[in-house]
Amino acid sequence: MTNPQPDTTPRWQDTGGGDGPLWSFSVGDVEVFPIREVDYFPLPTDFFPQLATESWTDGAFYTAEPWTRDGRIVLNQEAHLLKTRDRLILVDAGGGNGKPRNGGVFDRADRPFLEQFARAGVSVDDIDTVVFTHLHVDHVGFATSSDGAGGWVPTFPNARYLVVREEYDWWTGPEGAAAMARTGDYLADSILPLRDAGVLDLIPADHVISPEIHLVPAFGHTPGNVYLVVESAGRRALFAGDMLHHGVQLERPEWSIRYCVVPGDSADQRRRLLERVAGSGDLLVPTHFPFPAAGYVHRAERGFTYTFIDL
Numbered sequence: 590m591t592n593p594q595p596d597t598t599p600r601w602q603d604t605g606g607g608d609g610p611l612w613s614f615s616v617g618d619v620e621v622f623p624i625r626e627v628d629y630f631p632l633p634t635d636f637f638p639q640l641a642t643e644s645w646t647d648g649a650f651y652t653a654e655p656w657t658r659d660g661r662i663v664l665n666q667e668a669h670l671l672k673t674r675d676r677l678i679l680v681d682a683g684g685g686n687g688k689p690r691n692g693g694v695f696d697r698a699d700r701p702f703l704e705q706f707a708r709a710g711v712s713v714d715d716i717d718t719v720v721f722t723h724l725h726v727d728h729v730g731f732a733t734s735s736d737g738a739g740g741w742v743p744t745f746p747n748a749r750y751l752v753v754r755e756e757y758d759w760w761t762g763p764e765g766a767a768a769m770a771r772t773g774d775y776l777a778d779s780i781l782p783l784r785d786a787g788v789l790d791l792i793p794a795d796h797v798i799s800p801e802i803h804l805v806p807a808f809g810h811t812p813g814n815v816y817l818v819v820e821s822a823g824r825r826a827l828f829a830g831d832m833l834h835h836g837v838q839l840e841r842p843e844w845s846i847r848y849c850v851v852p853g854d855s856a857d858q859r860r861r862l863l864e865r866v867a868g869s870g871d872l873l874v875p876t877h878f879p880f881p882a883a884g885y886v887h888r889a890e891r892g893f894t895y896t897f898i899d900l
Contacts (some may be wrong), residue, residue, distance in 0.1 A: 593830075593892075598845075602627065602629075602630075603626075603627055603700055603701075604625045604626065604627055604628050604665070604666075604880070605624070605625050605626055605627070605700050605701045605702050605704070605705055605878070606700075606701035606704060606705070607708075607718055607796070608762045609708070609711075610708055610717070610879070611623075611624075611705055611708040611709045612756055612900065613709070614741065614820045614881075614883060614898060615682060615824075616820075616821055616824045616825070616826040617659040617801075617821025617822030617823060617824040618673070618674065618801075618819045618821045618822050619671055619672065619673050619801055619802075619819050619821070620671075620672040620674075621669055621670070621671055621751075621819075621874075621883075622669070622670040622672065622705075622709040623667045623668075623669055623706070623833060623880070623881065623882065623883075624646045624667055624668040624669065624670055624679075624683070624702060624705050624706070625665070625666070625667045625880065626666040626667060626668070626683045626684060626700055626702050627666045627684070627698075627700060628663060628664065628665050628666070628738055628879075628880075629664050629666065629694045630658060630659075630661035630662065630663060630664070631661060631662060631664065631708075632660075632661060633645075633660075633661070633662050634659075634849070635659075635664060635720075636834060636835065636846045636848075637685075637837065637844055637846060637847070638847050639841075639844050645837060647869055649822055649837075649840060650836060650841065650894060650895075651701075651835065651836030651837045651839070653745065655879035655880075656836040656879060657749060658833060662834075662835050663879050664834065664835070664877045665876075665877055665878060665879050665880045666683060666684065666727060666877065667680045667683075667876060667880070667882060668680060668682055668683050668702075668731070668766075669681070669817065669820065669828060669868065669874065670706070670711070670716075671756060671802065672709070672711075672877070673801055673802075673821075674800060675717075676717055676718065676781075676798075676799050677711055677715050677716050677717055678716070678717070678718040678719075678720065678798060678799070678802065679716050679718070679719045679720070679748070680720055680722065680733040680747070680828050680830075681720075681721060681722055681728040681729075681830065681876060682719055682721070682728060682729050682730060682731040682744075682779075682898075683702055683727065683728070683730050683731045684698060684727045684730040684731075685729070685730020685731050685732075685733070685779060686698050686699050686700060686702070686730070686731070686734075687699065687735055688730055688775065688778055688779070688854060689773060689778075690726065690772050690773050690775070691771065691772055691773045693772075695726060695727060695730060695772075698730075700882075701709070701843075702731055702845040703731065707745075712727065713744055713745050713746070714745075714746060715747075716747065716748045717747060717748055717749070718748055718749055718751060718798060719732060719745055719748050719749075719750045719751065720723060720750075720751040720752075720798060720804075720817065721750070721751065721752045721753075721756070722814060722816060722817070722828070722830030722831065723756055723766075723810060723811040723814040723815070723816055723830060723831060724752065724756055724757070724760045724776070724811065725811065725831065725848070726772045726775045726815075727771075728830070728831075728876070729775060729776075729779040729780055730779050731744055731773065732745075732750060732780070732783060733742060733778060733779050733782050733783065734778050740782070741778045741779070741782040742786065743782070743783055743786055743788055748788065749788055749790050750783045750788050750789045750790065750893045751790050751791060751792050751796065751798070752789065752790075752791060752792070752813075753781070753785060753789040753791070753793070753794045753796075753804070753806075753813035753814075753815055754792065754793065754813070755794065755808070755812055755813035756812060756813025757780075757789075757791055757809060757813070757815070759811070759813060759814075759818060759850075760776060760780075760811075763807070768819040770893070792804075794806035794808070794813065794815050798817075800818050801819055801820055801821045802817060802818070802820075803817070803818055804816070804817055804818075805817075805818055807858040807861075807862065808851070808854060808858070809845075809849065809850070809851050809852075809854030809855030809856070809857065809858045809859075809860075810830075810831050810832060810845075810849045810850065810855045811849075811850050812850055814830065814831070814832070814852070815857075816828060816832060816840060816862065817829070817830075817836055820877075823868075824872075824874035825870075825871040825872070826871065826874055826883070827862065827865075827871060827872070827873055827874065828874045828875060828896075829862060829868060829873055829876070830873075830875070830876050831874045831875075831877065832859050832862055832875065833862075833875045833878070834846055834875070834877045835857060835877070835878075835879075836895060838859060838890075839863070839892055839893040839894060839895055840867075840889070840891055840892040840893070840894075841892060842856060842859045842860040842863055842893075843856045843860075844856070846860075863892075863893050864888055866885075867886045867887060867888050867893055868886075868887060868888060870885070871883070872885065872898070873885070873886055873895075877898075879897075881897060881898060881900055882897075883897070883898045884896050885898075
């Protein structure tokens with residue numbers, strides 16, 4: 590199909606909160622609660638520079654809902670709470686509330702993200718670990734909350750916060766500082782307060798979090814990017830973070846988004862991930878796929894396709 594020509598008005602839709610129990614699914618004995626924050630609808634060209642010279646495939650699955658709406662791509666923003674027999678682990682921490690950003694969907698937001706923990710039967714005090722797949726603005730914000738006096742304190746007071754050492758070193762260096770010019774310095778309010786509170790742990794990229802959960806290095810989207818593997822009772826799920834953003838990357842794994850730090854490495858790691866899970870029965874859980882995000886990868890004549898799990 591030819592590239593869409595949508596209107597350029599920014600759009601987003603709050604998706605958190607609500608009543609009743611929080612929807613969940615299981616990976617063996619590990620229960621997974623998606624903590625939803627917001628849906629937003631950027632222009633395809635905002636994310637994929639390839640569209641300056643190429644077009645989407647006419648009639649491809651990703652050109653229609655739930656992947657695309659009114660000529661825009663659909664991006665779901667969510668974190669994942671993992672509940673094992675004896676651990677409560679949060680994977681990534683969303684965009685945050687009340688934090689100044691240089692415009693956009695996360696600028697001084699006010700969304701019922703943390704309220705959803707009670708619907709999962711836990712409180713913020715119960716979380717023992719927060720792990721960051723990487724340190725982009727939309728994965729760290731709820732790690733800290735306002736102290737009421739202009740500062741920021743850990744949101745989850747009894748948790749250790751885990752970030753890969755290479756990731757932390759890059760973002761706290763000159764290249765990372767330059768990359769944050771687009772959004773504003775979100776490390777100052779979301780990561781450095783964790784360091785100052787003594788709760789931030791710098792870990793290796795193959796770190797084992799628990800008997801069921803370990804990290805896999807996948808540097809490219811950012812210089813210390815990882816994904817999580819959850820294995821329990823004969824089942825496996827891969828929590829992919831930002832290794833994929835949209836369905837077009839299933840057909841064209843070589844398409845890295847505009848915000849990948851090393852686009853070539855990002856594309857290589859994405860193809861490796863898709864090859865690993867295709868036809869395996871393993872569940873893939875990206876951060877930004879349309880809700881419920883989790884699904885199964887299948888090989889196709891060109892690239893791969895995707896089947897969402899049932900709600």
